[in-house]
Amino acid sequence: MDSMLIIDEVRLTPILISDPPLLNVQGVHQPYTPRLIVEVITRAGTTGLGETYGDRVYLDLARPLADTLPGHPVTDVNALFELAGVGRAAAGERDGGSSLSPAPVARDGGSSPAPAPVARDGRPSSSPAAGERDAGASSAPPHAPVTEAGVDAAGLRGVRTADKLRLSVVSAFETACLDALGKTLGLPVHALLGGKVRDSVEYSAYLFHRWAAHPGDGPTDDWGAALDPAGVVAQARRFDRLHGFRSFKLKGGVFPPEQEIATIRALAEAFPGRPLRLDPNGAWSVDTSLAVAHELRDVLEYLEDPASGTDAMAEIAARTDVPLATNMCVTTFEEIPEAFAKDAVRIVLCDHHYWGGLHRTRELAALCRTYGIGLSMHSNTHLGISLAAMTQVAATLPELHHACDTHYPWQTEDVVTPRPVFRAGRLPVSDAPGLGVQLDRRALAALHRRWLTADVALRDRDDTSTILSTHPTWTPPHW
Ligand SMILES: O=C([O-])C(=O)C[C@H](O)[C@@H](O)C(=O)[O-]
Ligand SMILES: [Mg+2]
Numbered sequence: 300m301d302s303m304l305i306i307d308e309v310r311l312t313p314i315l316i317s318d319p320p321l322l323n324v325q326g327v328h329q330p331y332t333p334r335l336i337v338e339v340i341t342r343a344g345t346t347g348l349g350e351t352y353g354d355r356v357y358l359d360l361a362r363p364l365a366d367t368l369p370g371h372p373v374t375d376v377n378a379l380f381e382l383a384g385v386g387r388a389a390a391g392e393r394d395g396g397s398s399l400s401p402a403p404v405a406r407d408g409g410s411s412p413a414p415a416p417v418a419r420d421g422r423p424s425s426s427p428a429a430g431e432r433d434a435g436a437s438s439a440p441p442h443a444p445v446t447e448a449g450v451d452a453a454g455l456r457g458v459r460t461a462d463k464l465r466l467s468v469v470s471a472f473e474t475a476c477l478d479a480l481g482k483t484l485g486l487p488v489h490a491l492l493g494g495k496v497r498d499s500v501e502y503s504a505y506l507f508h509r510w511a512a513h514p515g516d517g518p519t520d521d522w523g524a525a526l527d528p529a530g531v532v533a534q535a536r537r538f539d540r541l542h543g544f545r546s547f548k549l550k551g552g553v554f555p556p557e558q559e560i561a562t563i564r565a566l567a568e569a570f571p572g573r574p575l576r577l578d579p580n581g582a583w584s585v586d587t588s589l590a591v592a593h594e595l596r597d598v599l600e601y602l603e604d605p606a607s608g609t610d611a612m613a614e615i616a617a618r619t620d621v622p623l624a625t626n627m628c629v630t631t632f633e634e635i636p637e638a639f640a641k642d643a644v645r646i647v648l649c650d651h652h653y654w655g656g657l658h659r660t661r662e663l664a665a666l667c668r669t670y671g672i673g674l675s676m677h678s679n680t681h682l683g684i685s686l687a688a689m690t691q692v693a694a695t696l697p698e699l700h701h702a703c704d705t706h707y708p709w710q711t712e713d714v715v716t717p718r719p720v721f722r723a724g725r726l727p728v729s730d731a732p733g734l735g736v737q738l739d740r741r742a743l744a745a746l747h748r749r750w751l752t753a754d755v756a757l758r759d760r761d762d763t764s765t766i767l768s769t770h771p772t773w774t775p776p777h778w
Contacts (some may be wrong), residue, residue, distance in 0.1 A: 300374075302342050302343075303341060303342065303345075304373050304374055304480065304483060305342045306339055306341060306369050306370065306372070306373060307340050308369060309337065309366075309472075310338040310340070311338075311361050313335050313353050313747065313750045313758070314333070314335075314336060314353065314714070314747050314749070315331040315332065315333055315749045316331065316680070316712050316746060317330065317518035317711060317712055318331060318332045318518075318680055318710070319509060319518070319522065319709055320510040320513045321509045321550070322508045322509055322510070323507070323552065323762060324579060324580040325763050326763040326764070326767070326773065327510070327762055327765050328760075329757055329762070329765050330513045330518055331749065332353075332680050332760050333352070333353030333355075333757070333759065333760060334353040334680075334681070335351050335353040335357060335468075337349035337351070337475045339373060339476055339478075345483050347373060347474075347476055347477065347478035347480070347482065347733065348474070348475055348733075348734060348736065348738060349471030349473070349474035349475030349688075350471055350681065350684035350685045350688070350714075351467050351468060351470055351471035351652055353750075353758075354759045355759055356759075357467060357468055360468045361471070364382055364383045364468060364469070364472060368472070373476040373477075373479045373480045374476075376473045376658065379469045379472050379473055379656075380466075380469060383466075383468060385469065387465075454627075455580050455627070455679075456630055456653055456677075457626065457628060457634075458631065463631060466652075466653055469655055469656055470653070470655055471652075473656035473657060474488075474651070474684070474734070477491055477492075477657060477734075478733035479733070480733075481732050481733035482732045482733040486732060487691065487729060487731060487732065488657070488688070488734055489691045492657055493661075493695055494695065495694035496694065496696070500689075500726050501724055501725050502704070502705045502721060502726065503546040503547065503576070503705070503724070504542065504544035504546070504708075505550070505705060505706055505709070506535055506548060506550065507534075507549075507550045507709075509534075511524040514768075518711070528558070528565040531549065531562045532565050532569045535566055535569065535570065536569070539570070541708070542721035543721065543724045544702075545573055545723070545724045546573060546574035546575070546576070546724070547573060548576040548577075548578060548603075549562060549575070549577050549578070550578055551578055551579035552580045552582030552583075552776060553579075555778060556579075556583060556590070559577060560591060560594045563595050563598060564595075567598040574600035575598055575599055576599065576600050576603055577595065578604055578624075579605060580604055580627065581604050581607030582775075582776050584606060584611075585615055587605075587606075588611075589618055591605065592619040592621040593619070595621070601624040601645070602621050602622070602624070603623075603624040604623075604625050604627040607628075608628060609637055609643045612625065612644060613638075613641035613643040622645040622646055622673070623643070623644050623645055624644060624645065624646035624647070624675060625643075625644045625646070626650060628643060628644065629643075629644060629647045630650075632662075632666075635666060645672065646672065646673035646675050646701065647663065647667055647674060648677035648704070649663050649664065649696075650677040650678070651689065657691065657692040660692050660696075661695065664696045673698070673701065674696060674698050674699050674700070675702075675704070676693060676701075676703035677704055678703070678704040678705045678706050678707075679706065680709070680710065682707075682710060682713050683714065683719055684715060686707050686719055687715070687719070687734040687735060689703060690719075691728065691729070708721070712742065712746060714742050715737060715738060715739060716738075716739040716742070719736075763775070
């Protein structure tokens, strides 16, 4: 193996990025949300970049994986799964747990104590501090247990298992290895995935009900509140003006369905013929879902996760012509056979983070193609490294016929420079080596400093605790 391709060092940098007060079924976004930036450095000094969820439960899995990588080639991305212990739940007893095992994820959702932070060469520390609070996965309710078998269908990204956490960590390492490999070979990541089938990727405007500002201290912006149909339409007009998005997705499950129906109707009137999506993250019963589908049957591109669970989705799908999409009931390969057999969904939202990387996203696309299921793309609060990875893999998927989700326009901070710019709702597919993004080290250091100095509770995203801190009587909505 060419020594230029051998990994010399891996750096992990947890950061906190500012986030607006966006509302969802689990509460409200924190003023700052955690992300993890992964740098893989080869013996030739080439740095590859990756990004994933930054909650402490992910950091605890990333650290031992980072420690095992030096000496491995960046070409060896298939080995990452074994090194990260994916599938180790079943095999764990057999091998007795090798030195490659990641820190164990406790059955109560907590994680093993982390070692004290270690600064490497004066660069941002790769080790998060031990937590004061037991961590849940990003976007999952704080009480939700993490088990090897997997429970918690209520999480915004569906069932939460130890393997899914590991896959989310692997995805950042895979992206970083592919970025380093591409830079070494002078090839874009899409070429390493078989080549692009389009020169630009379409994204959708991600509309949220939101408050004008976080209560108390926190980052501010000038978007104002969006708590009724007029507010959401104004938000959509601004997205249209700024980025030219053609399609619109509304995060629902916040207000009673009648109000969210009125909002979609107002959007349809303001933007005739444009694709519209509504996603209440499983907040509705089967009957409510059917009623909403009926009301909006003439304007929806798709209805995303109206109810929770494969059986409920299958029941709704059998009784409406409105296509159902999901990033909650089909989020792992294990969930595919049942959901496809029951015709529960017509569109699956891929996400390279929790599906385990860019190669596995292509494997998911192949399965969807085989079974005649459409493909779209999910997003969670993310920065430019993830956006570049999403764009590179999306460029290679012929079957991606829906605009991809992205939270990116809500993010005012980034660790890449220059910021990507959407034109007519699209991003060009970079042909530069690797992901085609440059790390802004000064920004990375500043956001890491925030992670070190801010309230440690912010190191785990917890939308429910955040809303309860100012609205103590709030309960998770269900209609
Ligand atoms: O499509 C989805 O379900 C999401 O984008 C989940 C996200 O976490 C979203 O609800 C959010 O950021 O509040
Ligand atoms: Mg969704």
